[in-house]
Amino acid sequence: MTGDHFQLEHVRTWEFNNTMPVRSITIQFLLLRIPWSFFEFFALYMRQYFAIELLRSYTYLVFPRLIMCALSFVNDWSLYRICRLFSLNYEIRLLALSSSWVMLIFGTRTFSNTIELALCSLMLSLVAECMIKTNTVIYKKEMLEERYDNAKSISERVKMWRLCKSLPAHNYTHTLLVASISVAGVFNRPTFLVYGAPMVFHWLLRGMGTKTITFRDFNLRILLFCISALPALVFFIVCDSFYYKYLTGGELQMLQLSINNFVSTPWNFIKYNLDSKNTAEHGIHPKYVHLLVNMPLLFNVLGIVAIVSFGRLLIRFFRADYQSLPRAQSIISLMTSAIFVPFFFLSLINHQEARFLLPILLPIVLMHAPKLHHGLCPTYPFKEEHPLMRKIYSTVLCTQVSAKPLLKTWYMCNIGLVIFFGFIHQAGVVPLTQHFENVMLEKSPAQHIHLITSHIYNVPLTLVNVPSSQVLHLNRETGQRYRRHKDFYIYEYGSLKMDQLLGKIKLILSHCETKYNTKQQKYSLYLALPAPLSDDLAAKLRTSKASSYMRAQLIRVFYPHVSTEILPHFLSTGHNSTITKDTMLSYDYVSKQLLSFLRQFGLELYEVQIQRNSHTAKHHMQKISKKMA
Incomplete structure (x- = not known):
């Protein structure tokens, strides 16, 4: 609804296709589209009289949640x-x-x-x-x-x-x-x-x-x-x-x-x-x-x-x-x-x-x-008085025994689940979109941005705040209508194995080199994936031929972030060489492992680049381009 209203790039899921729509749009329209109209009117005056831009990625996220x-x-x-x-x-x-x-x-x-x-x-x-x-x-x-x-x-x-x-x-x-x-x-x-x-x-x-x-x-x-x-x-x-x-x-x-x-x-x-x-x-x-x-x-x-x-x-x-x-x-x-x-x-x-x-x-x-306050069973539940039943009631079910543990368990479980699902689970996705909103604002008009993701949720394109290339936009000053060229591309690959993901990166990089690497057009290619995959990515790049012509430079990490598709592992492979029993008990080893474990609670963003001075890079790009052709 936000993408439709503000004419932004967005993904229309299969339920809302025109061929066979399986989901009604009416309640969503009443709940969000109409309030967006009033908010847009308010944002217009805030922009004109106070130079405050309210229509940003943060607003698109928070306003529907409110x-x-x-x-x-x-x-x-x-x-x-x-x-x-x-x-x-x-x-x-x-x-x-x-x-x-x-x-x-x-x-x-x-x-x-x-x-x-x-x-x-x-x-x-x-x-x-x-x-x-x-x-x-x-x-x-x-x-x-x-x-x-x-x-x-x-x-x-x-x-x-x-x-x-x-x-x-x-x-x-x-x-x-x-x-x-x-x-x-x-x-x-x-x-x-x-x-x-x-x-x-x-x-x-x-x-x-x-x-x-x-x-x-x-x-x-x-x-x-x-x-x-x-x-x-x-x-x-x-x-x-x-x-x-x-x-x-x-x-x-x-x-x-x-x-x-x-x-x-x-x-x-x-x-x-x-x-x-x-x-x-x-x-x-x-x-x-x-x-x-x-x-x-x-x-x-x-x-x-x-x-x-x-x-x-x-x-x-x-x-x-x-x-x-x-x-x-x-x-x-x-x-x-x-x-x-x-x-x-x-x-x-x-x-x-x-x-x-x-x-x-x-x-x-x-x-x-009420059982959280009064216990599982305030009164004796059995019809007949039996010593075993009375003992079960006295030790497990009665108010004095069961009320406090139930209430504590309720609070602790809910606090833990709020922290995990509200602030940690896939939490790096939203800051990632806000980062690319700034990237799209600061880039030159001739530059194209490509983003590859793996092992994370689908990125909500609306939050990137990119005007849609599928509709006609209106220039309010001149009154003319125009169509915007697409300059933001996203490739979402779910939970691919690292070998397959590396193959996808090579193909996209080759395509970008062939199409955009000119004097008139430039490109930037980014890769976003959970931090636990960083060692695997580095190892695959070292052992593959790609290391001779391609490099992935870490530019930012969004904390906290956990993907259940690839959970953080406590023992980092980077510190496992020649480990002895005394080494494992040492303070230096334990601190390194702990820091390595904590670093994995993040979403890493890499910029993938071609090594321009490499003859191997040119030869490999030409080889892939011929295969694609």
Whole structure:
């Protein structure tokens, strides 16, 4: 959205292609494109009157995150609202939510899962409000009807009748809101189907089983829900159709419309993911990854407690101990189904990432956050008094034993994960883009910049702040339109082996020498890779023929940075020659190894150059050029 709005070089991912778009653009447009318009207007006056340039790489990074941070407070409000409705202690729950690394990191990032988290939280609060309102009204109505039947005088019956008629309507509360949020959630991410299904079901089910609510009301709720969803459905389809150029203003004005003028991105998403070959391209994970890895990773002790608690419910169910199970229309049932219904269906999908489980954060916190303060089990949980059971409870489950370790573990895990994923993991990518923003501003107009990356995330080109070469730009002073020549190229090679990466560098270097090494045009070639690969790069350059004509000069290191594709190794190969037991215990050796280990927490940037005075270089470049031709 930032690249589109400011006409910058950016990468449009495959989900947003015009041929078969599988992701809706409407929510992203409303959340970011419209605020960008106001910010651009403000930045224009800051530039003109105060000579302050606000449209920089840092702004492109932070401004969308501020919007997502503001959106994340929907989760806090929803949790607080539910706690107040059901008279629950909201302090420990809000404390657990705000200290969770999921909120601090994922909640402030531009993930569609973050939007899905906010929509699920809002939906839960609305459904919970409808449930408590329906239960309260039905209870009062049945009580008044009973008093009406038992009344001995006409005046008392009239009074009961009037009180019964004055009760507020509850049957179709928030129908339009619930339906619209459901549609918005599905268009944002079609996985909202499995997240919203248990919530909508509880919204439809409330009050069933009483004298007041019958199957007729249930069916009317379904009908009204479907009708209320139509405006939002039409809005999203029309907006997406305009954005992806399936529908134009002229066609709409002339009413020359057909089914091909409209696009339904959730349907395309479902069709795409029904093919197992397509999902396999993004990675195949075992079915237990969400259970054993992602759940503990995201929610640590609360995730484990949630799984154990659900296991206890299943044991009670299979033992036919139905009296110990929560009622179908209770808040516990709503939150339990909001956790484990989507958890079950998402575990059936081949591709499983931790961020897919973000929306279950609020129900997990609501259900189990008090255990951080009160312990795993405040009261003795077993029906029969047994010495072994009593000992297990006294040593593991009781409040005095389990409360403090749980709270400490919660805080320590979240602090560690915030530091790692917020400040260390792939943290050098953003400073790298800001560095190349300055490079592009300071270079001469005839110079071309080429960047090769390996073992790091894809570089967000928008943050490099390079005007797009694919669109027509407007010169505001002359009013003329022009097209800008491409002068920034990036080659991203994932996790190639060093031999293969060196081959790619040779080809790109040869291409640059052939095309740009003239009096009119110049070039600079850079290589960015994690610091643990520096020894491997130096060794390969020394042993290969490339050392005779090519050199890689380290110009900058961005700290901190860790790539899980190539983790830092403690024992550096540069100090391993003739090592003895006494040497390993020496202060000098240990300090060198420690410094070498710490240096690996960085992203190194090299400038790759040709040795101009080398006859071998000219001969080798000519040889590669002939092969390329």
